[in-house]
Amino acid sequence: MLERFGHDLKAGSRAGLLRAARRAYLLALLVLAVPSVAVGAAQWLSGQSELPLGAAVVLAGLAAGLGLMAYLLARRAAQNAQWPAPQAALTGAFQLAGVPGVPLLLAGAFAPAWGLALFLLVLAAGGHLLAWASLDRWVRSPAQDG
Template identity: 40%
Template sequence: MLDALTRDLRAGDAAGHLRAARRAHLLAFLTLAAPGLPLGALLALLRPLRVEGLATQAGVLLLVTLLAGVAWHLARRTARDETLPVPQRALAGAIQVATAPGLAFLVGCAFLAAPLFAALLWTFALILFVLTRPR
């Protein structure tokens, strides 16, 4: 995957930069998400986190939404930074914006003991992943 990313980056055209940004986005998300499942399973076995009540669920979801929004905003700022070369802007923005869905996925992994709530957070992560994918 890194070879393809490097090849796309060296292509030098807009389509190559877009492909490189998409690969970097996916790679950054997977880097964040990969440890989440085993660590979440371990947490569910040792000290399961339960979400009691709708207000608590709404609070966690609101916190995840706010943190993802901040990550998205900072990534957009980096992607628009005129002091950086275009390829670097695209890659840095794509890598940084992957933290928005990664955060929602990781919080979902922390709540594996509450499968419906974890599924809700993972669905939110999927929506964020699609929305933040470089275009």
């Protein structure tokens, strides 16, 4: 995977840079998803009970808000014209993993609250779709660098 990542990064084309950014995004998302599954399994086995509705709503809002902040920061990094295209694309891609990553981590932490966990997983899936589509819009051609 890393060999293909390096090849895509050195290709010098927008398509290669987009592939590299998508690989970086998926790698960063994997770094967030693996602990989420482990924490979720541990929480599920502990047999904790449901959360009160108010706490679940607050946590869902927190996940959405933090995901939105991750999106805005990633967009700012990816569109930074002062950085070379590869640096901007990879920085944005790594930060973009927080969009679905935050709800994933919270879903794992609150797995016994199945309603909240399900909502957070749906939020993470929507965040992933948004992130994947955003990379295509944000990655610019290395040839555009002056």
